[in-house]
Amino acid sequence: xxxxxxxxxxxxxxxxxxxxxxxxxxxxxxxxxxxxxxxxxxxxxxxxxxxxxxxxxxxxxxxxxxxxxxxxxxxxxxxxxxxxxxxxxxxxxxxxxxxxx
Numbered sequence: 001x002x003x004x005x006x007x008x009x010x011x012x013x014x015x016x017x018x019x020x021x022x023x024x025x026x027x028x029x030x031x032x033x034x035x036x037x038x039x040x041x042x043x044x045x046x047x048x049x050x051x052x053x054x055x056x057x058x059x060x061x062x063x064x065x066x067x068x069x070x071x072x073x074x075x076x077x078x079x080x081x082x083x084x085x086x087x088x089x090x091x092x093x094x095x096x097x098x099x100x101x
Contacts, residue, residue: 028036
C-alpha cells in the first residue's frame with residue numbers, strides 16, 4: 001500500500017516564462033522535485049568529471065614541458081662547459097705565445 005504524496009509548489013521554467021508572460025506555478029510532487037534536483041546534481045557531477053579530466057590532461061602537458069625544459073637546460077650546461085674549456089685553452093695558448101716573445 002503506497003502513501004499518497006502531497007504536491008509541493010515549485011516554479012518550473014516554461015516557454016511562457018521566456019516570453020515575459022506570467023506563468024502560474026506548476027505543482028510538483030516531492031518525488032518530482034527530488035528527481036529534478038538529482039538530475040541537476042548528476043549534470044554537475046558530469047561537468048566536474050570533465051573538468052577533472054581536463055585538469056589531468058593539462059597537468060600532463062605541463063609535466064612534459066618541464067621535462068623538455070630540464071633536458072634542454074642539461075644540454076645548454078654541457079655546451080657552456082665545452083665553450084668555457086675551449087676559451088680557457090685558447091687563453092692559455094695566447095699567454096704561452098706572448099711569453100715566448
